[in-house]
Amino acid sequence: MEKSHLTVxxxxxxxxxxxGEVKAVDDVSFSLLRGETVAVIGESGCGKSSLAKxxxxxxxxxxxxxxxVILFNDLNLIELDEEVFTRDIRWxxxxxxxxxxxxxxxxxxxxGDQMVEPLIxxxxxxxxxxxxxxxxxxxRVGISENFIHHxxxxxxxxxxxxxxxxxxxxTNPELMILDEPTSSLDVLxxxxxxxxxxNIRKDLKLSMIFITHDVSLSSELADKIAVMxxxxxxxxxxxxxxxxxxxHPYSQKLMESVPTLRTExxxxxxxxxxxxxxxxxxxxxxxxxxxxxxDKCVEEPPLVYMNENFYVKCWLYVK
Amino acid sequence: MLALCEVMIMNASLLNVEGLRKYFEVxxxxxxxxxxxxxxxxxxFSLNKGEAISIVVESGCGKTTLSKxxxxxxxxxxxxxxxxGKDVTHLSWKELKWYRxxxxxxQQDPFGALPxxxxxxxxxxxxxxxxxxxxxxxxxxxxxxxxxxxxLTPVEEFIGxxxxxxxxxxxxxxxxxxxxxxxxKLIIADEPVSMLDxxxxxxxxxxxxxLQKDYELSIIYITHDLSTTRYFSEKIYIMYAxxxxxxxxxxxxxxxxxxxxxxxxxxxxPDPDPxxxxxxxxxxxxxxxxxxxxxxxxxxNPRCENMIKGICDVKQPPVIEVGKSHYVKCWLYGRx
Ligand SMILES: Nc1ncnc2c1ncn2[C@@H]1O[C@H](COP(=O)(O)OP(=O)(O)OP(=O)(O)O)[C@@H](O)[C@H]1O
Ligand SMILES: Nc1ncnc2c1ncn2[C@@H]1O[C@H](COP(=O)(O)OP(=O)(O)OP(=O)(O)O)[C@@H](O)[C@H]1O
Ligand code: SF4
Ligand code: SF4
Ligand SMILES: [Mg+2]
Ligand SMILES: [Mg+2]
Numbered sequence: 001m002e003k004s005h006l007t008v009x010x011x012x013x014x015x016x017x018x019x020g021e022v023k024a025v026d027d028v029s030f031s032l033l034r035g036e037t038v039a040v041i042g043e044s045g046c047g048k049s050s051l052a053k054x055x056x057x058x059x060x061x062x063x064x065x066x067x068x069v070i071l072f073n074d075l076n077l078i079e080l081d082e083e084v085f086t087r088d089i090r091w092x093x094x095x096x097x098x099x100x101x102x103x104x105x106x107x108x109x110x111x112g113d114q115m116v117e118p119l120i121x122x123x124x125x126x127x128x129x130x131x132x133x134x135x136x137x138x139x140r141v142g143i144s145e146n147f148i149h150h151x152x153x154x155x156x157x158x159x160x161x162x163x164x165x166x167x168x169x170x171t172n173p174e175l176m177i178l179d180e181p182t183s184s185l186d187v188l189x190x191x192x193x194x195x196x197x198x199n200i201r202k203d204l205k206l207s208m209i210f211i212t213h214d215v216s217l218s219s220e221l222a223d224k225i226a227v228m229x230x231x232x233x234x235x236x237x238x239x240x241x242x243x244x245x246x247x248h249p250y251s252q253k254l255m256e257s258v259p260t261l262r263t264e265x266x267x268x269x270x271x272x273x274x275x276x277x278x279x280x281x282x283x284x285x286x287x288x289x290x291x292x293x294x295d296k297c298v299e300e301p302p303l304v305y306m307n308e309n310f311y312v313k314c315w316l317y318v319k
Numbered sequence: 320m321l322a323l324c325e326v327m328i329m330n331a332s333l334l335n336v337e338g339l340r341k342y343f344e345v346x347x348x349x350x351x352x353x354x355x356x357x358x359x360x361x362x363x364f365s366l367n368k369g370e371a372i373s374i375v376v377e378s379g380c381g382k383t384t385l386s387k388x389x390x391x392x393x394x395x396x397x398x399x400x401x402x403x404g405k406d407v408t409h410l411s412w413k414e415l416k417w418y419r420x421x422x423x424x425x426q427q428d429p430f431g432a433l434p435x436x437x438x439x440x441x442x443x444x445x446x447x448x449x450x451x452x453x454x455x456x457x458x459x460x461x462x463x464x465x466x467x468x469x470x471l472t473p474v475e476e477f478i479g480x481x482x483x484x485x486x487x488x489x490x491x492x493x494x495x496x497x498x499x500x501x502x503x504k505l506i507i508a509d510e511p512v513s514m515l516d517x518x519x520x521x522x523x524x525x526x527x528x529x530l531q532k533d534y535e536l537s538i539i540y541i542t543h544d545l546s547t548t549r550y551f552s553e554k555i556y557i558m559y560a561x562x563x564x565x566x567x568x569x570x571x572x573x574x575x576x577x578x579x580x581x582x583x584x585x586x587x588x589p590d591p592d593p594x595x596x597x598x599x600x601x602x603x604x605x606x607x608x609x610x611x612x613x614x615x616x617x618x619x620n621p622r623c624e625n626m627i628k629g630i631c632d633v634k635q636p637p638v639i640e641v642g643k644s645h646y647v648k649c650w651l652y653g654r655x
Contacts (some may be wrong), residue, residue, distance in 0.1 A: 187543065
């Protein structure tokens with residue numbers, strides 16, 4: 001069996017707030033082979049960005065609980081000490097394009113200077129070498145290297161996003177985490193960026209975690225799908241199966257609400273709203289909205305494995 | 320868009336928009352040279368009583384400007400707006416009070432649109448007070464009715480809440496309740512669902528559709544999201560850089576898109592399908608033009624595969640009828 005590149009097991013991350021603990025990531029598991037992409041989908045506030053931050057260990061100060069296992073090339077990232085993590089992992093082997101990153105470029109510093117800074121500071125490259133690398137990487141994402149001398153405000157939204165992707169490629173990472181990388185772009189520019197991501201992951205054998213609330217868009221990259229609901233992954237499935245045969249009742253309902261252009265389909269919505277993460281129900285978190293809920297569902301559903309890799313967290317599948 | 324206007328004026332329509340323009344003046348450079356952002360540049364269409372249409376516009380390409388200009392929250396730069404047979408294009412603010420009552424706006428960001436210090440009840444009473452509904456019981460009755468119409472029920476549970484106590488979908492339903500409380504004839508929904516989750520989107524779009532059917536409300540749905548439009552209206556307009564470039568029955572456009580821009584859109588918008596990940600799509604290069612200085616001729620010409628040199632980059636394309644009530648503004652379909 002091929003060895004997994006990233007395995008997340010029972011990952012938990014809670015925030016402390018005045019009103020209590022926000023259980024943003026609550027017992028999440030999934031795994032990924034080298035070169036594969038997992039799409040993490042789910043509604044706003046279900047914990048997608050929190051999951052990303054937990055993996056790259058960019059934890060806000062009010063994190064109260066952080067535990068579980070994150071095996072990356074057999075190294076448990078949760079236990080790794082911060083010095084090693086900064087030197088080898090964060091922004092090196094694992095890079096991250098945060099949500100709304102378009103606004104993160106400093107408007108008054110030239111593109112080239114922003115790109116070389118981490119190479120010089122962290123990788124100890126000299127400036128010349130770093131600029132070379134920056135120019136090459138810009139070309140890789142379809143931007144002329146002359147743009148090294150330009151300021152961010154001179155670029156369109158699509159070009160800025162390319163620069164940000166280039167920045168996350170500078171260290172030849174193995175795993176890229178992309179949090180809603182195209183959500184503020186127009187439809188055609190978005191398609192251009194998806195093309196770019198498809199090309200680079202193939203050429204560079206990159207593994208990716210692609211976070212999006214847009215189910216249709218997720219199919220542009222996903223080999224595997226993790227469906228999040230109220231802080232938990234309720235279904236982890238193969239993309240080839242998932243899009244036409246989702247298993248978890250929430251996934252099924254979610255798919256029914258996705259409009260399609262090419263097929264006739266009756267759209268349905270899910271009445272109600274997800275539970276608060278401050279005080280989620282003890283049993284299945286979807287129970288209140290689930291058309292199939294039955295007496296068992298007041299208890300926490302187990303992960304029911306459909307095969308070695310994929311599971312659904314629902315009592316309906318317990319034999 | 321003469322052809323379009325002529326055909327449409329024949330119907331007894333609720334709203335006629337003819338050659339509507341809205342330019343924003345900006346000053347640039349040391350001399351403060353005057354320049355214009357041409358956010359809406361010659362838009363024509365019409366709408367019957369009880370009809371719903373969709374207008375598809377890219378982000379940043381004039382959705383909000385179009386909505387606010389039609390509703391006369393902005394003064395048009397040029398063109399005409401005829402509502403219920405009356406020319407409202409240049410009415411003064413005072414004369415507009417009647418128009419305000421007949422029309423409503425649903426904006427993109429529900430939370431931003433709601434005053435945080437007011438309760439649900441107060442938010443809905445406000446327009447009634449402004450428009451002179453003095454009887455308190457009458458106001459209560461209408462607040463109740465509006466909340467029931469948007470299914471914020473049981474009403475008692477919601478009436479005392481503040482906006483931050485509502486979910487995004489509930490906030491947007493409240494915005495819709497406010498927009499319909501004066502029983503308007505026309506609602507413009509400017510990206511009403513883009514900030515909401517997939518499931519809530521469908522809930523809100525279905526609600527708008529129901530209001531349209533039940534109360535013969537006319538609705539203009541302005542969005543960047545082509546895939547939701549076919550579930551919303553039978554008629555669709557595609558706008559690019561301030562111009563309407565194609566209009567037709569929704570089914571007709573989806574089956575036979577005529578304009579190169581529409582074709583590109585349809586080609587890149589994914590349906591959830593696992594084979595998408597193996598396909599590199601053919602996407603027009605570049606990005607929407609700067610509306611301060613749009614390309615001459617057809618505004619899509621720098622990105623168009625079919626561009627005819629010497630024509631497309633020189634002269635505005637005419638509007639041509641390519642099928643039953645299917646119009647396209649493109650040189651590929653001959654001269655007017
Ligand atoms: N620093 C923080 N302190 C307390 N609560 C937080 C913090 N950051 C996020 N949360 C809460 O944690 C939950 C998950 O948030 P997260 O940002 O991970 O969601 P998301 O799935 O990325 O949502 P979106 O699709 O809107 O980006 C939310 O309820 C959010 O309000
Ligand atoms: N009050 C204003 N003054 C000057 N320029 C404006 C004004 N309002 C809008 N614009 C410009 O007009 C163009 C269209 O803006 P508009 O807000 O109508 O687009 P939109 O489609 O609603 O955008 P979004 O998708 O961001 O909601 C933009 O270039 C914008 O900068
Ligand atoms: S565990 Fe029960 S309530 Fe939860 S999704 Fe399955 S059937 Fe529905
Ligand atoms: S007018 Fe010319 S440039 Fe414009 S869309 Fe048609 S073919 Fe393309
Ligand atoms: Mg997020
Ligand atoms: Mg807008």
